[in-house]
Amino acid sequence: MTALHVIEIEHGEFVDVLAIPGRIADILWPKQHGQPTLVGLYKKTAVTDTVAASANAMAQAATQNHWRLEAPSEEDWTMLQHIWRALPQIAGITQERFAAHREAFEAHHSQGQPPWQLHAEFRHPDEDNRLRRSHCRHEHLRLIDEAIRAHRLPALTPNRTPAQALAPGVIVRVDDMRHYLRPLGFALTQRPQRGAAKAHSRSQPASQIAPLSRHRSQEQWIIEAIRERRLHPDRLPKNQNGLPGIKAQLRQAAETQTSLFTSHAVFDAAWKRMKARGDLKDA
Numbered sequence: 001m002t003a004l005h006v007i008e009i010e011h012g013e014f015v016d017v018l019a020i021p022g023r024i025a026d027i028l029w030p031k032q033h034g035q036p037t038l039v040g041l042y043k044k045t046a047v048t049d050t051v052a053a054s055a056n057a058m059a060q061a062a063t064q065n066h067w068r069l070e071a072p073s074e075e076d077w078t079m080l081q082h083i084w085r086a087l088p089q090i091a092g093i094t095q096e097r098f099a100a101h102r103e104a105f106e107a108h109h110s111q112g113q114p115p116w117q118l119h120a121e122f123r124h125p126d127e128d129n130r131l132r133r134s135h136c137r138h139e140h141l142r143l144i145d146e147a148i149r150a151h152r153l154p155a156l157t158p159n160r161t162p163a164q165a166l167a168p169g170v171i172v173r174v175d176d177m178r179h180y181l182r183p184l185g186f187a188l189t190q191r192p193q194r195g196a197a198k199a200h201s202r203s204q205p206a207s208q209i210a211p212l213s214r215h216r217s218q219e220q221w222i223i224e225a226i227r228e229r230r231l232h233p234d235r236l237p238k239n240q241n242g243l244p245g246i247k248a249q250l251r252q253a254a255e256t257q258t259s260l261f262t263s264h265a266v267f268d269a270a271w272k273r274m275k276a277r278g279d280l281k282d283a
Contacts, residue, residue, distance in 0.1 A: 004187040006217075011190045014171040017148075017155060021140035024186065025133040032129055035094040036122035042069040043076060044119040069119055076114070083108050095122045141166065144180075153180050175233075182224060189216045218260050218270040219279065225250050233274075235283040247271060 007023045009015055047066040072080065083104050084090070090101060098120060105118050145166035147153035154176055156162065158169035172180075178188045226233050231246065239245035244252075251268070254261040261267045274280045 006187050008189050017170045021137045025136040029129040029132040032125040034125040036124045038093050039123045040121035042119040043072050044117040189220050234281045
C-alpha cells in the first residue's frame with residue numbers, strides 16, 4: 001500500500017482552505033535546486049536589407065529588435081570549438097561556467113570574426129516543476145470549490161456563516177479536511193501546541209522520548225482508523241458486554257502497522273496521550 005503524503009498544519013480546530021492546494025502542489029512537485037544549464041545555442045544575426053556585419057548595422061538592428069536566430073552550421077561549430085579549445089565541453093554546462101565561453105567568443109567577435117553574435121538559452125532545474133505546481137494548485141482549488149458548492153466539504157466564511165463557494169478567508173474544520181484529503185492520498189497532521197512538547201519531555205526520562213513525528217504519525221493513524229469505522233474521535237462508543245471495544249479493535253489492527261507500533265504497549269501509550277489531550281473522548 002502506498003503511504004499517505006503528510007500535510008502538517010498549525011494546531012487548531014479550523015484550517016484555511018486556500019492554503020491546502022499549495023501544500024499539495026509542493027509535496028507532489030517539490031522545488032528543484034541548482035543552477036540553470038545550457039539547453040540551446042544559436043547564432044544571432046542582425047536582419048537588415050542585406051545581412052551586414054558592420055557595427056552600425058548591428059547597433060541599428062539591436063535598437064529595433066531585428067534579429068534572426070538560427071542553428072550554427074558545421075563550419076560555425078568548427079570555429080566555436082577552435083575558440084573554446086582550451087575550455088571545458090559545453091554539454092550540460094551551467095550558466096555560471098558558460099561565462100568563460102562567452103568571454104572567449106566576445107574576444108573574437110570584437111575583431112570581426114565571426115560576423116554574428118552568440119545566443120545561449122538556459123533552463124532552470126525547477127522550471128518544469130514550477131509549471132506543474134501551478135497546474136496542480138489550480139486543479140485542487142477547482143476540486144475544493146466543487147466540493148464546497150456540492151456540500152461535500154462543509155465550510156465557513158470569515159463571518160462564520162456557511163460558505164457556498166471557495167473564497168479568501170473560507171475555513172474548514174480540520175477533521176472535515178482530513179476526511180476530504182484521505183481519498184486523495186493525503187493525511188493532515190497538526191503541530192503540537194507551543195510548550196506542550198517541552199512540558200511532555202520534562203515529565204519523562206530522555207530514553208523514553210520518541211520523536212514527535214513518530215508520535216504524530218501514530219495518532220494520525222488512530223484517528224483515521226476510527227473514522228474508517230464510521231465513528232467520531234469525540235464520541236467513542238462504550239464497550240458492549242462480551243465484545244471487544246474500539247480500543248481493542250484498533251490495538252489488534254495496529255499489529256499490521258509495524259513501522260508505527262512495535263508492540264501493544266506502544267499503541268496503549270499513543271492512546272493514553274490522545275485521551276489526556278482530549279483528542280479521544282467517550283460518548
